Amino acid sequence: MGAMSMRFHSEGGAGEVTGSKHVLSIDGARCLIDCGAFQGKRDEAEKKNRDLVPDPESIASVILTHAHFDHCGMLPLLAKRGYRGNIYATPATRDLAGVVMMDSAAIQARDAEYLGKQAAKRGSTFEWKPLYDEEDVIRATGQFVTVSYNRPMPIGDGIKVELYDAGHILGSAMAYTHARDRSGREVTIAFTGDLGRKGKPIIRDPAILPAMDYLVLEATYGDRLHESTEDAMDKLADIVNQAAARGGKVVIPAFAIERTQELVFYFHLLVDQKRIPEIPIWVDSPMAINATSIFQIHPECYDEEIHEAFVRHHENPFGFNSLHFSASVQDSKRLNDYQGPAVIISADGMCEAGRIQHHLIHTISDPSSTILLVGYMAADTLGRRIRDRENEVRIHGEVFKVRARIEEINAFSAHADYRETWDWMSSLDLSRLKRVFLVHGEAAGLEHLEKFLGEKGIKDVRIVKKGERYEL
Numbered sequence: 310m311g312a313m314s315m316r317f318h319s320e321g322g323a324g325e326v327t328g329s330k331h332v333l334s335i336d337g338a339r340c341l342i343d344c345g346a347f348q349g350k351r352d353e354a355e356k357k358n359r360d361l362v363p364d365p366e367s368i369a370s371v372i373l374t375h376a377h378f379d380h381c382g383m384l385p386l387l388a389k390r391g392y393r394g395n396i397y398a399t400p401a402t403r404d405l406a407g408v409v410m411m412d413s414a415a416i417q418a419r420d421a422e423y424l425g426k427q428a429a430k431r432g433s434t435f436e437w438k439p440l441y442d443e444e445d446v447i448r449a450t451g452q453f454v455t456v457s458y459n460r461p462m463p464i465g466d467g468i469k470v471e472l473y474d475a476g477h478i479l480g481s482a483m484a485y486t487h488a489r490d491r492s493g494r495e496v497t498i499a500f501t502g503d504l505g506r507k508g509k510p511i512i513r514d515p516a517i518l519p520a521m522d523y524l525v526l527e528a529t530y531g532d533r534l535h536e537s538t539e540d541a542m543d544k545l546a547d548i549v550n551q552a553a554a555r556g557g558k559v560v561i562p563a564f565a566i567e568r569t570q571e572l573v574f575y576f577h578l579l580v581d582q583k584r585i586p587e588i589p590i591w592v593d594s595p596m597a598i599n600a601t602s603i604f605q606i607h608p609e610c611y612d613e614e615i616h617e618a619f620v621r622h623h624e625n626p627f628g629f630n631s632l633h634f635s636a637s638v639q640d641s642k643r644l645n646d647y648q649g650p651a652v653i654i655s656a657d658g659m660c661e662a663g664r665i666q667h668h669l670i671h672t673i674s675d676p677s678s679t680i681l682l683v684g685y686m687a688a689d690t691l692g693r694r695i696r697d698r699e700n701e702v703r704i705h706g707e708v709f710k711v712r713a714r715i716e717e718i719n720a721f722s723a724h725a726d727y728r729e730t731w732d733w734m735s736s737l738d739l740s741r742l743k744r745v746f747l748v749h750g751e752a753a754g755l756e757h758l759e760k761f762l763g764e765k766g767i768k769d770v771r772i773v774k775k776g777e778r779y780e781l
């Protein structure tokens with residue numbers, strides 16, 4: 310405590326793209342922005358996740374920018390370790406985060422059971438315990454206080470937050486915070502969370518923020534440029550038409566939240582406009598089905614296009630004649646025997662687990678089938694091996710020759726690239742801006758964005774080091 314002070318530091322998501330945890334300290338009271346999970350190499354991620362943040366019980370408040378696991382995944386552990394305060398987020402983020410956190414608790418419980426059995430077989434003891442369970446998820450979910458976009462909200466002594474559209478996933482927000490210390494000094498700090506892109510379907514574009522003193526900016530694609538979002542539909546139509554002509558299936562590994570609903574929305578438009586034939590389109594992922602029903606109950610997040618279709622014309626953008634959802638394992642298995650052209654969207658997005666693996670087993674050696682990759686594939690994943698066109702891949706311990714066509718569409722990214730980041734930034738009033746803090750990026754992206762913003766005339770750009778304290 311002691312002297313009056315305003316500070317910023319990161320406990321995660323600094324110099325890396327997972328584990329987002331940023332801390333604003335005002336006269337010693339801490340506000341945590343996001344409490345995400347570290348992902349990557351299992352043992353390393355596990356250790357970092359267990360470290361969490363010091364003294365969770367004395368944190369004053371938490372803001373959650375959006376429902377991705379690397380931003381919300383450790384909230385149940387925070388609650389388990391004694392945090393009893395509020396978690397501020399948009400209503401859609403609260404709902405989606407509930408699904409994401411519960412899914413993680415279920416996966417951890419399954420892992421613990423499996424590893425326990427394996428250890429028993431070897432006659433050894435088993436010590437690993439899940440980081441949290443379903444009870445912790447329920448506790449954390451009960452601590453949410455939802456705040457709609459553009460409703461300024463006091464969240465503690467001397468601190469106020471207003472959430473703005475981030476254009477990243479449903480419910481995603483930038484947190485514009487206003488802080489005042491005991492001496493009466495006032496500072497505004499804006500956190501982008503994950504900054505989205507213009508022109509994404511379903512959700513609105515990133516909002517124009519009011520002028521700020523400090524900007525905490527993500528840099529996931531700080532050194533890359535994407536394909537335009539407008540090309541996505543044309544490519545999708547081409548790939549489906551070619552596969553239909555060959556009588557083959559199109560299998561699309563996709564993350565259950567946002568990417569799947571985007572694809573469904575695009576397919577709906579393509580069918581309506583008769584740009585693809587009415588072949589069956591299956592969404593085969595229980596989590597994607599849950600997430601889709603959450604999309605349906607949050608019209609307050611929609612952009613004009615989907616608002617027009619859904620609210621004015623009472624159409625359901627996430628449901629149409631040729632679209633089917635398969636929730637049960639039996640449905641999923643029946644799909645494997647289906648003959649003829651079809652589209653199958655399934656999770657996990659990087660093919661590392663889940664029903665997508667069964668679909669790949671049935672299609673990857675079939676030259677009439679197409680595997681369509683629409684997301685980022687991390688190193689050492691099955692998805693990456695398919696993308697790298699390896700001749701054969703191992704799935705469930707068995708080797709399969711890769712004979713299906715492998716196609717890619719890179720226009721679906723949910724993160725702004727560096728040019729889009731600047732397009733957004735340069736539309737803001739930067740007259741008061743003192744410094745940009747760069748977070749949520751790997752070294753190459755951070756360094757490139759630092760240089761790029763410098764060339765655009767931003768004088769003070771700082772790559773945030775984990776644990777380092779910055780006076781505001």
Ligand SMILES: [Zn+2]
Pocket residue numbers: 375377380477503
């Ligand atoms: Zn995200």
